[in-house]
Amino acid sequence: MISTQLLYSLAGVGLFAIGLRATLLHHLLLPRLLALNVCGAGVFLIFIAVAYAGIEGMADPVPHALVLTGIVVAVSATAMALALGRRLESKESETMKSEAMKDE
Amino acid sequence: MSNAIIWVIMVPFLGSLVSIIWSRYASLIAIISNLAALIASTVILTQVYQSGPFIHELGGWQAGLGISLRADALSSILLVMSMTVISAATFYASTYFTDAAKRARFWPLWLMLTVALNALLLSGDLFNLYVTLELLGLSAVALTALSDNRAALQAAIRYLSIGLLGSLVFLAGVALVYAGYGTLDLAALAKVVQANPLSQVAFGLMTAGLLIKSALFPLHFWLPSAHASAPAPVSAALSALVVKVAVYILLRLWIDVFDLVLTPASAMLLGTLGAIAVIWGSWQALQAQRLKLMAAYSTVAQIGYLFIFLPLIVVLPEGTLQDAAFTALLLMALTHGFAKSAFFLSAGVIQQYCGHDRIAELGGTARALPLTIFVIALSGVALIGLPPSGSFLGKWYLISSSFHAGQWWWIPVIVVGSILATAYVFRILGHAFGPGESIGRVLNWGREEIPALMLALIATLILGFGSAELWDLVAQHGDTTGN
Numbered sequence: 391m392i393s394t395q396l397l398y399s400l401a402g403v404g405l406f407a408i409g410l411r412a413t414l415l416h417h418l419l420l421p422r423l424l425a426l427n428v429c430g431a432g433v434f435l436i437f438i439a440v441a442y443a444g445i446e447g448m449a450d451p452v453p454h455a456l457v458l459t460g461i462v463v464a465v466s467a468t469a470m471a472l473a474l475g476r477r478l479e480s481k482e483s484e485t486m487k488s489e490a491m492k493d494e
Numbered sequence: 495m496s497n498a499i500i501w502v503i504m505v506p507f508l509g510s511l512v513s514i515i516w517s518r519y520a521s522l523i524a525i526i527s528n529l530a531a532l533i534a535s536t537v538i539l540t541q542v543y544q545s546g547p548f549i550h551e552l553g554g555w556q557a558g559l560g561i562s563l564r565a566d567a568l569s570s571i572l573l574v575m576s577m578t579v580i581s582a583a584t585f586y587a588s589t590y591f592t593d594a595a596k597r598a599r600f601w602p603l604w605l606m607l608t609v610a611l612n613a614l615l616l617s618g619d620l621f622n623l624y625v626t627l628e629l630l631g632l633s634a635v636a637l638t639a640l641s642d643n644r645a646a647l648q649a650a651i652r653y654l655s656i657g658l659l660g661s662l663v664f665l666a667g668v669a670l671v672y673a674g675y676g677t678l679d680l681a682a683l684a685k686v687v688q689a690n691p692l693s694q695v696a697f698g699l700m701t702a703g704l705l706i707k708s709a710l711f712p713l714h715f716w717l718p719s720a721h722a723s724a725p726a727p728v729s730a731a732l733s734a735l736v737v738k739v740a741v742y743i744l745l746r747l748w749i750d751v752f753d754l755v756l757t758p759a760s761a762m763l764l765g766t767l768g769a770i771a772v773i774w775g776s777w778q779a780l781q782a783q784r785l786k787l788m789a790a791y792s793t794v795a796q797i798g799y800l801f802i803f804l805p806l807i808v809v810l811p812e813g814t815l816q817d818a819a820f821t822a823l824l825l826m827a828l829t830h831g832f833a834k835s836a837f838f839l840s841a842g843v844i845q846q847y848c849g850h851d852r853i854a855e856l857g858g859t860a861r862a863l864p865l866t867i868f869v870i871a872l873s874g875v876a877l878i879g880l881p882p883s884g885s886f887l888g889k890w891y892l893i894s895s896s897f898h899a900g901q902w903w904w905i906p907v908i909v910v911g912s913i914l915a916t917a918y919v920f921r922i923l924g925h926a927f928g929p930g931e932s933i934g935r936v937l938n939w940g941r942e943e944i945p946a947l948m949l950a951l952i953a954t955l956i957l958g959f960g961s962a963e964l965w966d967l968v969a970q971h972g973d974t975t976g977n
Contacts, residue, residue: 399673406662406666410659410663413655413659419651419655422655423655426655426658426659426662429659429662430662430665432666433662433665433666433669436666436669436670436673437669437672440669440672440673452672453669453672456621456668456672459621459625460624460665463625463628464658466632467628467631467632467654467658470632470635470636470654471651471654471655471658474635474639474647474650474651474654475651477639477642477647478644478647478648478651481642481643481644481647482644485644
């Protein structure tokens with residue numbers, strides 16, 4: 391019977407590993423971003439497992455504060471990557487249109 | 495006086511917010527706030543020089559609960575370097591952007607980059623390092639994307655996703671450190687860290703994450719495209735500072751905190767990667783068709799030199815020899831910072847003048863832009879490591895430390911790297927002095943050429959002749975986190 395803390399930590403490590411593998415394998419922006427977020431969720435889960443102090447004990451607040459900050463960072467970075475992706479897409483469709491114009 | 499450590503972060507931060515509101519006066523706001531931060535950074539350096547490292551606890555909250563800022567020899571020297579480069583690039587950028595919309599987007603991000611750099615260098619705990627690293631990464635990516643063409647956007651997306659991966663891996667290491675020791679304060683960690691499997695895994699993760707950020711071979715693949723496609727003042731800051739602060743964190747962790755965990759074998763591995771980076775980066779720089787791409791590959795090579803010091807510092811006995819190697823490492827980093835930023839700023843002038851930066855078509859630029867080509871030659875002197883530049887001394891000590899440590903095999907790497915550097919610098923000069931039509935005045939664009947000249951002069955003359963002070967500073971208040 392393994393302890394709750396260890397179970398959650400191992401789940402965190404597992405998520406991290408899955409995310410890492412997918413990040414390295416995918417080259418398209420969207421799958422890669424999702425993979426990065428899975429990876430991040432794994433890290434946050436490890437932090438939360440570290441903070442756990444049993445059912446009776448009070449959880450350590452510091453890792454919680456860290457995870458909150460981490461989530462804010464992850465959300466803003468994801469938003470920025472999506473914005474850049476959209477910008478790139480509109481640039482590419484512009485060039486395609488202008489090339490099509492030339493052909494005609 | 496100790497308030498300088500707050501001002502150096504808060505002034506650019508306020509400047510960034512104000513420049514969003516009054517975007518018409520943004521460049522003036524940026525110049526004023528960066529000069530103020532430059533003054534604050536020199537105040538910090540003098541304070542460290544006179545009375546040693548000091549800690550400032552924000553709002554009086556002690557470490558563990560609050561955020562503590564710390565200045566010591568290493569961080570204050572790098573702080574002054576980063577503020578000098580940023581200030582020069584700020585003057586340069588005040589006339590660089592002609593498009594009003596682009597200019598309005600540039601300044602707030604630029605000031606935020608300054609905030610992130612300064613806060614990172616003064617951070618005293620691992621989590622603040624993570625947050626500032628992310629802040630730095632995000633502002634750097636946004637600034638890279640400012641070029642707003644396909645290549646730049648692709649480079650920015652790659653830079654962002656690889657940077658995110660790096661910082662997540664780093665954060666995983668931070669989580670393990672907290673699990674093991676219950677603190678993230680660097681000074682407190684330095685006292686309790688032991689060489690056990692947990693520390694090794696945590697240390698390995700943090701190192702891997704930072705190696706991505708510092709672009710050590712073979713993790714450098716994102717760097718050339720990002721640095722080459724960013725606007726010129728941004729490239730200067732990215733190559734000279736953003737990559738270097740990742741190396742700074744690595745040094746902090748390796749030498750101050752995890753010195754028991756760092757084995758000679760792992761140091762040797764990193765040194766070997768550094769040596770490959772020197773040769774491979776210089777070779778790619780020699781092959782590059784474009785000026786900015788060449789400079790970016792040269793950064794890969796110059797970062798490699800910094801890693802060669804590591805196996806030497808680990809092996810050398812504590813005392814004068816180790817201090818000398820450490821100071822030489824710092825001197826190499828400083829010289830590269832000043833020289834590469836001067837180089838990128840000059841490359842920007844050439845790009846604006848010629849409308850391109852293809853090396854093969856630079857003929858006549860030496861007559862049209864004499865001062866800019868002079869600056870490129872000066873920074874070339876520092877990149878090669880000719881006397882009296884700071885990197886001449888740095889390489890000299892690198893070679894003598896290799897002898898002292900009994901690791902002669904680094905010497906051929908340094909020699910070959912320097913020969914390749916000579917080749918790529920002279921390749922540019924050869925093309926620049928080629929035939930061309932126009933003849934220009936000595937000084938064409940004062941606001942753009944003079945900052946670059948200042949940076950190049952610091953790299954070649956001031957750091958070469960005035961580096962004795964650096965030796966004193968490191969010997970007195972060297973790599974000590976404990977006090």
